[in-house]
Amino acid sequence: MSHTHASPALERFLESVVRQLPREAVEAMADLRPPFDEHVDDAVADEVIHLFQAKAKAAIHESLAGPLPDEPDFNEETKQVLRDAREGKGLVRYDNWDELFADLGM
Structure with a gap:
């Protein structure tokens, strides 16, 4: 998987989406296991999904999320x-x- 750096605008957008989703949907997204879609070979889409999943975990419980890929401890x-x-x-x-x-x- 490539490591693209998400723009701050994308991060804010995903945080907004997570805040608007029902808790059950956020929990389901946080628990999703790769591969997200075996039929799609799109590294950028995988990165967006990975970032979305990190935001979902952070919304559920701050200590479970860990740092984002480009965030220090x-x-x-x-x-x-x-x-x-x-x-x-x-x-x-x-x-x-x-x-x-x-x-x-x-």
Whole structure:
């Protein structure tokens, strides 16, 4: 299998799809075993399915998913910061770029 690098847009799209699917469908996708389709020889499609499966596993249980193919292993402190950011904890929001740059002294 080739190792294509998924674009951030594709990753966001797949995350959106996973969030909208019923839990049973996400669990089924996470448990899928290769070969996904013996009659299709398409490395890119296999990579997309692999990434989708990783997103499905992450949606079910963060610790079961493991890192994505191009994602480093994070220590527990970093994982907590990422969880907090997803929940909106400790984030600073600005109405526009000017406020951001002013706050940074730029």
